[in-house]
Amino acid sequence: MFLINETLNREKIPQGKEEEFFQQHVAWFTRHFEQGNFLLVGPYTDQEMAGIMLSGLENREALEAVLKEDVYYADGMADYEVHAFKAGKIARDSDLVWRYIYGKFLLVSPFYPYPGGEYAHGALGSGGIYAGRYDSYGTHCPGNGWTAVGP
Structure with a gap:
């Protein structure tokens, strides 16, 4: 960016x-x-x-x-x-920025609460549907980067 x-x-x-x-x-x-x-x-x-x-x-x-x-x-x-620059922290309600941090997604979901104080987030991109998990600061949870979950 x-x-x-x-x-x-x-x-x-x-x-x-x-x-x-x-x-x-x-x-x-x-x-x-x-x-x-x-x-x-x-x-x-x-x-x-x-x-x-x-x-x-x-x-x-x-x-x-x-x-x-x-x-x-x-x-x-x-x-x-x-x-x-590379964004290190992003407000979890900032859909505008998320769609460009991880690629040019067509649709980006808001964050949803996830067990353990984490949040789930999803995006629809040209390669399919993706999901990720983040802590309350918007940082990736270990082992939970973007994962393809559908075509």
């Missing part, structure tokens, strides 16, 4: 093109959000002309190809600070 901080360089955006470029930028991130390349996008509330994106793309090269399509990428109109 990747965390991307984007900061626009106001002085590099051509005068009179601000609104046109902003609309192109919105169309760009909306398209990639709908395609599943971005899990989360939004502006910072404490910094003007800056925002964050969370991506589940498989590698940095794929992410760079997406970033290069942004209207602000050309001529250094924006700075992109990219950090790769």
Whole structure:
């Protein structure tokens, strides 16, 4: 996964093109959000002309190809600070993130209580139905990774 901080360089955006470029930028991130390349996008509330994106793309090269399509990428109109990371803990009610941590699943179930204080979670992916067990912090229980449970 990747965390991307984007900061626009106001002085590099051509005068009179601000609104046109902003609309192109919105169309760009909306398209990639709908395609599943971005899990989360939004502006910072404490910094003007800056925002964050969370991506589940498989590698940095794929992410760079997406970033290069942004209207602000050309001529250094924006700075992109990219950090790769692996989520260690995830809130158990966060279905949005789960579907990308373990692959691009079509449907992800909420967590259900399981004996011993663990939780069961399931997903329907292109390869079938999967299930896993986690402790109350969202960490895999030993020996309980994703298991195919159906076609």
